[in-house]
Amino acid sequence: MNSFHTEKEQTLLGVGASPGIVIGRALMIRVDGPARKINLRDTDVAAEQDRFRQAVNRTEENLRHTRQEFAAVIAEHITIIDSHILMLRDGMLFDRTLEIIEKEKVNAEWALEQSLSRIKEIFSKVNDSYIRERFLDVRQVAEQIFTELAGTDKFPHEIDEKVILVSRDFSPADILHMQGLSGFISEGGGETSHSAIVARTLGIPAVVGLKDVTRQVGNGDLLILDGITGRVIINPQPELIEQYRERQRQYLSYSKDIARFALFRPETLDGLSVRVQANIELVEEVSQALEYGACGIGLFRSEYLYLKENGLPDEEMLFEAYRNLLSHAAPLPVTIRALDIGGDKHFPVQQEELSGRFHEKSSRYSEANPALGLRAIRYLLHEPSVFVTQLRAMLRASTFGELRILFPLISAYCELEKVKKMVSEVQESLRNEGIPFSENVQFGVMIEVPSAVALADNLAHEVDFFSIGTNDLIQYALAIDRSNEHVAHMYESLHPAVLRMIRHVAEAGHRAGIEVGICGEMAGNTMYLPILLGLGLDFFSMHPLAIPYVKRMIRNSTAEELEELAEDLLVYPSASQIRNHLQEYLFSHYPEEFPRL
Numbered sequence: 001m002n003s004f005h006t007e008k009e010q011t012l013l014g015v016g017a018s019p020g021i022v023i024g025r026a027l028m029i030r031v032d033g034p035a036r037k038i039n040l041r042d043t044d045v046a047a048e049q050d051r052f053r054q055a056v057n058r059t060e061e062n063l064r065h066t067r068q069e070f071a072a073v074i075a076e077h078i079t080i081i082d083s084h085i086l087m088l089r090d091g092m093l094f095d096r097t098l099e100i101i102e103k104e105k106v107n108a109e110w111a112l113e114q115s116l117s118r119i120k121e122i123f124s125k126v127n128d129s130y131i132r133e134r135f136l137d138v139r140q141v142a143e144q145i146f147t148e149l150a151g152t153d154k155f156p157h158e159i160d161e162k163v164i165l166v167s168r169d170f171s172p173a174d175i176l177h178m179q180g181l182s183g184f185i186s187e188g189g190g191e192t193s194h195s196a197i198v199a200r201t202l203g204i205p206a207v208v209g210l211k212d213v214t215r216q217v218g219n220g221d222l223l224i225l226d227g228i229t230g231r232v233i234i235n236p237q238p239e240l241i242e243q244y245r246e247r248q249r250q251y252l253s254y255s256k257d258i259a260r261f262a263l264f265r266p267e268t269l270d271g272l273s274v275r276v277q278a279n280i281e282l283v284e285e286v287s288q289a290l291e292y293g294a295c296g297i298g299l300f301r302s303e304y305l306y307l308k309e310n311g312l313p314d315e316e317m318l319f320e321a322y323r324n325l326l327s328h329a330a331p332l333p334v335t336i337r338a339l340d341i342g343g344d345k346h347f348p349v350q351q352e353e354l355s356g357r358f359h360e361k362s363s364r365y366s367e368a369n370p371a372l373g374l375r376a377i378r379y380l381l382h383e384p385s386v387f388v389t390q391l392r393a394m395l396r397a398s399t400f401g402e403l404r405i406l407f408p409l410i411s412a413y414c415e416l417e418k419v420k421k422m423v424s425e426v427q428e429s430l431r432n433e434g435i436p437f438s439e440n441v442q443f444g445v446m447i448e449v450p451s452a453v454a455l456a457d458n459l460a461h462e463v464d465f466f467s468i469g470t471n472d473l474i475q476y477a478l479a480i481d482r483s484n485e486h487v488a489h490m491y492e493s494l495h496p497a498v499l500r501m502i503r504h505v506a507e508a509g510h511r512a513g514i515e516v517g518i519c520g521e522m523a524g525n526t527m528y529l530p531i532l533l534g535l536g537l538d539f540f541s542m543h544p545l546a547i548p549y550v551k552r553m554i555r556n557s558t559a560e561e562l563e564e565l566a567e568d569l570l571v572y573p574s575a576s577q578i579r580n581h582l583q584e585y586l587f588s589h590y591p592e593e594f595p596r597l
């Protein structure tokens with residue numbers, strides 16, 4: 001138990017990353033201090049190097065095992081595990097640690113810690129947030145080696161049903177390993193972090209972004225974890241435990257009832273029909289999306305095909321994938337987003353040269369502000385051959401279903417003009433080559449940059465639909481790096497500026513007679529649904545598992561009432577006022593989804 005531990009009831013507020021309520025005992029994970037230095041005798045150096053190699057081998061085995069075990073369940077996260085496997089043998093980590101053991105005659109833990117400090121120093125000097133973020137990956141990989149060096153399992157194999165794991169951070173692989181786990185809380189992470197997404201996929205309640213929680217909670221403390229509101233209560237009093245037990249029962253019976261809503265039409269009580277669609281990253285996810293009741297694929301993030309192969313995918317490879325995707329989903333529509341590479345998504349190192357993002361000096365394309373850099377449509381216009389290849393593949397596949405093409409990160413009118421010109425040229429050359437494609441493909445832009453919001457009226461006349469990407473719109477509107485944990489608490493979906501932007505885009509789109517929907521994480525969060533419905537959005541695209549929850553809520557809503565609610569909420573100047581009013585509304589109108597304590 002640590003010195004900050006207290007028996008008094010204490011409530012902490014973090015980010016509800018995965019819904020559900022757990023009442024259980026805290027199990028602290030991996031909160032040890034830095035490694036201790038041990039000087040070795042000459043004769044022990046080789047054995048120590050061997051101990052390190054074996055720890056790396058075991059870590060690799062574990063990662064490969066995780067990869068294999070969960071490939072089917074959570075395929076989109078395999079790339080993260082693959083990159084962790086590659087990092088294990090990185091020269092700066094692996095060779096350098098062996099070298100330090102040999103030269104300084106020290107234990108492997110100490111040597112590894114030194115390698116890590118060096119890597120951190122190098123990364124931080126570049127002053128590049130993308131590289132800083134990659135250091136967290138290196139740290140996660142190293143922590144797994146530390147665990148193996150310690151010769152203990154980081155997580156107990158058989159976790160008691162009532163155990164809540166508490167740690168500074170969990171990697172997605174950690175969470176995949178926690179079978180039988182009731183819930184977890186961590187200091188790091190935000191609503192859109194990978195660990196949060198994995199937790200939601202596996203249905204493990206979680207609260208993240210709880211600063212200093214590892215110092216406030218002691219091993220064995222009784223905890224209440226409320227993944228719906230983001231609350232964690234340490235040492236709750238008996239009356240509160242009883243209230244939460246009741247809430248837990250209500251939530252469980254509500255969750256059990258949810259599956260059947262996949263089959264229902266998303267229509268409000270007063271007859272307004274909207275479309276509820278799925279966000280996916282892999283062709284294989286289409287079946288799951290349909291099973292959960294998606295009325296189509298609202299966002300196919302096409303990056304994955306560019307990340308997994310050695311070399312950029314060619315037209316045939318892309319065509320095959322898109323054809324499968326479209327025929328699988330037919331007759332339902334599929335929205336393929338043009339490649340959104342850059343920012344926090346990047347090509348593997350070996351592809352940087354092929355991609356035209358090769359930087360002579362650094363052997364990797366490097367940017368001081370990648371989120372503001374050569375990302376998405378900017379990259380595609382900069383590398384037209386990559387864009388043309390993808391456009392050709394998409395258009396060729398268009399005869400196999402109903403295709404919509406979405407252009408990400410549009411920030412200027414002239415950008416859209418250039419894109420449309422390229423599309424026309426590709427269509428023209430396909431015609432000349434006698435290659436069939438559908439003339440009914442719809443084109444849309446993602447509204448995720450404030451300048452696109454301001455230009456919505458003009459852009460609306462040039463496309464068939466708008467899809468609002470709130471993940472980025474919030475980051476760019478509020479100047480909050482969506483993957484920087486230090487400002488994660490300021491990433492506020494209910495910020496009045498964000499909501500007013502959504503209203504502006506919806507109105508501009510509707511004035512021009514086009515559809516306006518949303519495909520950011522907000523769309524799948526039932527807390528935000530009433531306001532988004534009230535703002536008049538036509539489609540909502542989200543993680544497939546969220547679909548039945550959202551459909552159920554739509555069916556319990558009255559569109560006219562929500563319009564009034566949205567009007568009332570948008571008058572407030574602050575997010576906290578909006579949140580309080582909205583919460584009251586949720587408690588009184590959706591008591592099963594949001595039981596009042």
Ligand code: PEP
Nearest residue numbers: 448469470471472519520
């Ligand atoms: C968004 O920005 O809201 C979005 C859906 O795109 P991504 O999360 O892939 O940037």
Ligand code: MG
Nearest residue numbers: 448469471472
């Ligand atoms: Mg985006």
